[in-house]
Amino acid sequence: MAxxxxxxxxxxxxxxxxxxxxxQYAFMLHRLTGLGTLLFLIIxxxxxSTVYFFPSxxxxxxxxxxxxxxxxxxxxxxxxxxxxxxNGLRIAILDLWAPxxxxxxxxxxxxxxTLFLSLILWAPAGxxxxxxxxxxxxxDILRSIGLGG
Amino acid sequence: MTVRTELQPTFETVAWRWMRYSGILLIPLAWIHVxxxxxxxxxxxxxxxxxxxxxxxxxxxxYDILLLAFAFAHGMYGLRQVAVEHFPKARRWLxxxxxxxxxxxxxIGAVAIIAGARPELx
Numbered sequence: 001m002a003x004x005x006x007x008x009x010x011x012x013x014x015x016x017x018x019x020x021x022x023x024q025y026a027f028m029l030h031r032l033t034g035l036g037t038l039l040f041l042i043i044x045x046x047x048x049s050t051v052y053f054f055p056s057x058x059x060x061x062x063x064x065x066x067x068x069x070x071x072x073x074x075x076x077x078x079x080x081x082x083x084x085x086x087n088g089l090r091i092a093i094l095d096l097w098a099p100x101x102x103x104x105x106x107x108x109x110x111x112x113x114t115l116f117l118s119l120i121l122w123a124p125a126g127x128x129x130x131x132x133x134x135x136x137x138x139x140d141i142l143r144s145i146g147l148g149g
Numbered sequence: 150m151t152v153r154t155e156l157q158p159t160f161e162t163v164a165w166r167w168m169r170y171s172g173i174l175l176i177p178l179a180w181i182h183v184x185x186x187x188x189x190x191x192x193x194x195x196x197x198x199x200x201x202x203x204x205x206x207x208x209x210x211x212y213d214i215l216l217l218a219f220a221f222a223h224g225m226y227g228l229r230q231v232a233v234e235h236f237p238k239a240r241r242w243l244x245x246x247x248x249x250x251x252x253x254x255x256x257i258g259a260v261a262i263i264a265g266a267r268p269e270l271x
Binding site for chain 2: 034038041042045051058066074088089
């Protein structure tokens with residue numbers, strides 16, 4: 001593997017050194033959540049396809065999804081899908097219908113708004129998924145705090 | 150004085166618009182999918198019989214084909230944007246590799262959705 005090109009180094013140090021505040025954080029989080037969702041999507045398309053191509057393998061594939069660590073990843077995935085959607089809608093609306101609103105202040109406020117809205121939408125879904133994970137993988141913990149099981 | 154010039158749309162400008170259109174469409178499409186399968190049903194109740202039951206319904210088959218087409222194209226074009234930005238010298242072969250990966254995985258997924266699950270062979 002060759003050393004990263006100078007352009008790559010410029011981009012990576014640019015991410016770290018550029019003081020773009022909210023707009024830059026939204027840009028980086030949008031890329032991170034998008035690439036994370038895509039990585040999951042590729043795995044998800046291929047493992048689901050086993051139901052037709054290699055039906056006997058599907059049960060093993062789904063067993064990976066039931067592992068508590070993978071379920072924690074799924075909770076992060078749900079945040080990624082929500083945040084990428086909310087922030088993407090912000091970008092699409094501004095780009096397609098209100099490009100004159102792309103000002104620093106308006107952008108900073110809408111970035112805070114999208115993060116807040118994403119967390120509000122994610123909290124109940126994430127909490128429920130965390131509860132189901134405990135229910136299946138660690139029922140004793142739920143029983144010990146009096147939450148059935 | 151402002152002069153408006155009409156530029157001939159290129160692949161990149163059309164793709165730029167479609168990233169926004171497909172993104173808006175994906176909000177209901179992907180969110181409903183994640184809400185049903187990950188939150189309401191959950192992986193512990195999903196097995197090959199469940200997939201077979203879902204794809205026995207043409208409505209869910211169409212839904213999943215649309216989701217596959219829009220979500221995966223949107224994601225792979227996004228990957229290509231990030232990749233060529235970080236490695237501008239490799240723009241051409243990165244574009245080709247990502248395009249081929251997109252085509253191959255899309256076909257695999259589409260064949261599975263259309264042909265359906267085969268729980269009798271599990």
